[in-house]
Amino acid sequence: MSRLLRSPYGLCLLLVSAMTGLISVGYPVALEAAGFSKDKIAVFFVVDSLTAFAVALTASRPAPLRHARPLLVAALVAGAGGVALVGGRSLPLVCLGGALSMAAAVTLPLILRQIQTSPGTAPLSDSVLAAGTRWIAVAGYLAGVAGFGASASLTTRWPEWTPVHAAVPLLLAAAALAAAGTRSAAVASRTTSAGSAHEPPPPATPGLLLVAGVAALVLLKAADSVRLVYLPLFVVASGRDERLISVLFLATAAVELLVLPLLGRLGDRRPAPLLLGAAGVVGVLSFAVSAGFASLDTLLLSQLLYAPFTAALQALGPLLLGRLLVGGLPAGAGFFAALMQLGSLIGILAPLTVPGYSPGLFWIAAAFCAVAATVLLRVRSTPALSLTSPGGTR
Numbered sequence: 001m002s003r004l005l006r007s008p009y010g011l012c013l014l015l016v017s018a019m020t021g022l023i024s025v026g027y028p029v030a031l032e033a034a035g036f037s038k039d040k041i042a043v044f045f046v047v048d049s050l051t052a053f054a055v056a057l058t059a060s061r062p063a064p065l066r067h068a069r070p071l072l073v074a075a076l077v078a079g080a081g082g083v084a085l086v087g088g089r090s091l092p093l094v095c096l097g098g099a100l101s102m103a104a105a106v107t108l109p110l111i112l113r114q115i116q117t118s119p120g121t122a123p124l125s126d127s128v129l130a131a132g133t134r135w136i137a138v139a140g141y142l143a144g145v146a147g148f149g150a151s152a153s154l155t156t157r158w159p160e161w162t163p164v165h166a167a168v169p170l171l172l173a174a175a176a177l178a179a180a181g182t183r184s185a186a187v188a189s190r191t192t193s194a195g196s197a198h199e200p201p202p203p204a205t206p207g208l209l210l211v212a213g214v215a216a217l218v219l220l221k222a223a224d225s226v227r228l229v230y231l232p233l234f235v236v237a238s239g240r241d242e243r244l245i246s247v248l249f250l251a252t253a254a255v256e257l258l259v260l261p262l263l264g265r266l267g268d269r270r271p272a273p274l275l276l277g278a279a280g281v282v283g284v285l286s287f288a289v290s291a292g293f294a295s296l297d298t299l300l301l302s303q304l305l306y307a308p309f310t311a312a313l314q315a316l317g318p319l320l321l322g323r324l325l326v327g328g329l330p331a332g333a334g335f336f337a338a339l340m341q342l343g344s345l346i347g348i349l350a351p352l353t354v355p356g357y358s359p360g361l362f363w364i365a366a367a368f369c370a371v372a373a374t375v376l377l378r379v380r381s382t383p384a385l386s387l388t389s390p391g392g393t394r
Helices: 002-006 009-031 038-059 062-066 068-085 093-104 110-114 126-156 163-180 207-237 243-269 272-292 296-325 328-353 358-379
Strands: none
Touching: 002 009, 002 126, 002 163, 009 038, 009 068, 009 110, 009 126, 009 163, 009 207, 009 243, 038 062, 038 110, 038 328, 038 358, 062 068, 062 093, 062 126, 062 358, 068 093, 068 110, 068 126, 068 163, 093 163, 093 207, 110 126, 126 163, 126 243, 126 296, 207 243, 207 272, 207 296, 207 358, 243 296, 272 358, 296 328, 328 358
16 A cells, blocks of 8 residues: 555545545536536536546557556546536536546546556556555545535635635646656566466356346446435535535545455455345445435435445456456456446436435435345356455455
């Protein structure tokens, strides 16, 4: 972890993750403050998701990875310009800004490539990188969510200030770090010591199992997107202080940091479908609490319950896909990033069937979690979907 944080690209990931946390709260609030209707807000997030889907697939391909450093700098600068456009009252311009910001939000493949080929961090195995970068991402996200609360407080002194614009200097600083970082060395293959921690690529997986795993992950992400987009809107529509949004997201991220080490140990001994299925059940409970009760205490409880759910999805999802694809973990990580955008689209559009921002929309997320948990628990004993091995996979 310390080696990653000493790397300019590890710090770059920290800043990008902080930007992600800040916009996750700030975008819904900025769009609501600009007077956009529920339908137009949905259009904005659909454009974001489609853009992120395309960029995530493209960034994971061999050609972009060979030019990771200049593409990373360009994506971060474009993302800063995009965030600056969000907060206006022109929907096309705001959608353009959101789309540009997604170029920065899904730069993880480019950052990972730079980390893998930089002298100080190249010896790290994939398992160490996966654990370390996830911790940095969560810590950065946590800082970004907290930062939104601080940024929102500035409106008392400067009413024209748009809180989400605090993400602009974060991305510019990340771009500066990426530009100043050591140019990647040409590395044809990982070192022997790092490679020894890798499992051989799994055999081709039957199509039905692949469909089951993909469908379950998409539904879990759809539930996650319902919370990500509509919880802030629900809090604002209920007349509560918008700074409460930061408190709720902050509580979830803090508990997730505590859950991740335990999840990592369990992941060495239990199949990923079993753990993800159990997380889906916890997700059902979290969303049921949000839908059935509207008090401040129950909202906080729902977000504490939510932490194991999101930790399992983000930590085990790429590893599960790595067991399903011939390309192993690298192919699984890239495919996971793209699937998350597909799930986001479903989670953004499904609540449009519920009028306004009533608590009832969280029942939709609970249903997504229930179906995904059922699928995952049905296939939990399938060898091709198991992440366990005699020596572990981490």
